[in-house]
Amino acid sequence: MELGNRTEEPLIKSTTLTDRRLPELDAARGLIMMLMALDHTMELVCRKGFFEFWAMCVPDYGSLQAFFTRFITHTCAPGFALIMGAGMVFFATSRRSVGWEEARIIRHYWIRALVLVVIMLTLENFVWQQAFPSRPDSPVVSLEFGVLFSLAGSMALGSFLLKAPDGALAGIGLTLALTTQWIITSRLGSPEPMSGVSLPLMFSFVPSGIRTPTLGIFVLYPVLPWFVFTLFGMILARRIQADRPGTGKVLPLAGSALIAAFVLLRTTGGFGNTHPVKGSGIMAFLALNKYPPSLAYMLLFSGVNLLIISSFSRAGHFWARKDNPLQVFGKCPFFFYILHLFFFLAVGKLFPAPPGYWGGYACWATGLSALYWPCRAFVKLKARSSPDSIIHLF
Known part of the structure; x- marks a missing residue:
C-alpha cells in the first residue's frame, strides 16, 4: 500500500504522501491472505x-470447529476489496505527484483489471476444474467468475471515481x-428464485449461472455488491490522507459501531438478513449469506476489517519488518493468490487428505512456510524494478 513520509507513528498520524508503503495496511492484507489460504486448504486438500x-439453505456445518474455521475466512473477500480501494487512492495520489494525468491512471487500472480477468479465466479456472473434475454431462467449456472478477470490476469502476467526493462514494x-x-429479497419471494436471471443481472448483482451443452457460465462474485467495500476503502484512504482530527479514535469506534449495527440488524431480523436466524446458539446467529453479501454480512465484516487495520496501526511495529510474513x-497478494492455489491443488492431488481439521491446520501452516520464500523473492524483485515495470501488474 503506497504512502509516504513514513515514520514510526501509527497509521492515522501520517500526513504527507510520497511513493512508499503503509505497513499497517500491508500487514492487514497479509493476514487476510493467510486466512484465505486456510479456506482453500480445506477445500483443495481436506475436501x-x-x-x-x-x-440455498444455510449449510449444515456440523460442528463449532467447522463453522468457525469457515467463519473467520469470511473476513477475506471484504478485506481484499476494502484495502484495494484504499490502495487505489494512495496510488493515484503518488502518481499525480510525478505528473500522471487522470487518463493514464484510469488506463493503468483498466489494464490491471483486464489482467485479473484473464488470469481468472485461465489459471484460476484451471485449478478449480482440476480440483473438482467435470461430470460427463458438463458443458464443453465452463467459465467461473470468482473473487478476481469482482475485484477487477471494482477496480475498473473505481478508477472513474478517484476524484469523486466522499459523500458521492458513500451514497x-x-x-x-x-x-x-x-433484489435478493424480491427473488426469494418468488416460487423459482433462480429462474430468469439475465446475464447483466448475473454479472452485476445476482450470483447465478447458465448452462448449455457447449458453454457454462457461473458467476459467484458479481461486481456491484463487492464494489461497496471498495468504495468504503477509498473513503478510508481519504481520511488517512487528510489526517482529520480524531481519526485515530474514530477508526476502532467506527468498526465497533458497524458490528453493533450488525448485532441489532441480526437480532431484529427482517430486511438485511437474507437468511434469518433459525434456532438458537452462536452458529445460528452468525450464519450469514456471503453470495452475494447480505447487509448483515457487510456490516459485520466491514467492522471486523476496520478493527484489524486499527489493531495493526496501534500494536507497535514488530510486525512491520520487511521480512515478516x-x-x-x-x-x-496477486502472486500469492495464484501460487497458493497451485500449491494446495498439488498437495491435494499428491497426498491423501489429512485427518480432521487439525490435520488441515497443519497442512495450511506447512504450506504457508513453503510459500513464504518464493513470495519473499518476488517482493524483493518488485522492490528493485521500475515503478512502470510490468511486474507491478502482478
Missing part, C-alpha cells in the same frame, strides 16, 4: 467446503448495498 449461497455504496439486498504476503 471440506461450505457454500453460503442466497438461493453510491449505500445505494448498491440496499439494491443488492432488495504478514508484510511479505501483503505486498504480493
